[in-house]
Amino acid sequence: GAVVSQHPSRVICKSGTSVKIECRSLDFQATTMFWYRQFPKQSLMLMATSNEGSKATYEQGVEKDKFLINHASLTLSTLTVTSAHPEDSSFYICSARIRSTDTQYFGPGTRLTVL
């Protein structure tokens, strides 16, 4: 149980285009989902917290207009990187948390490369 999927697993795009990443909880309802970014040899950095049916809460330094998050259902959250630039190239990982628990279950990650 507690499986989280991400799609796509890998994406290469041109600078200036937008990319959408999907995060799904497959066998449970996730009232809260989280988006992280990870650069090589570094730890995971929280970008934003997404609660179903409400606006995401962004961490300091994360541009909400650049990283659009939508959490329209209890099993799906999407992250859209708008007008992507090479410095946005990174490993993006989502996680989902079941209501009233602390444990986060992580997706397999999405490798974004912006040319």
Next chain:
Amino acid sequence: GESVGLHLPTLSVQEGDNSIINCAYSNSASDYFIWYKQESGKGPQFIIDIRSNMDKRQGQRVTVLLNKTVKHLSLQIAATQPGDSAVYFCAEVSSGSARQLTFGSGTQLTVLP
């Protein structure tokens, strides 16, 4: 606060030996701690957790020790196997309504044949 490393500490152990991975956490208000394993190109995988009202918890081949006095967490892996090679992160959850997870800097474990 967050702990982000610019490079990962490394630990190399012989197959079959025990491994001990250490972590210093930053927030004395944290009340829940988790160890995650991350293999290259994959998301973090839950290994074991511990609440602040405990100082030791055992799983299958893994033990987590918590020392709140010095804000230190350790993960012990018994009879380390090649499949244990990965980056290991500790994470803390602060008390309060947000319950956000904050990751430590990670340790690269390499198991030598």
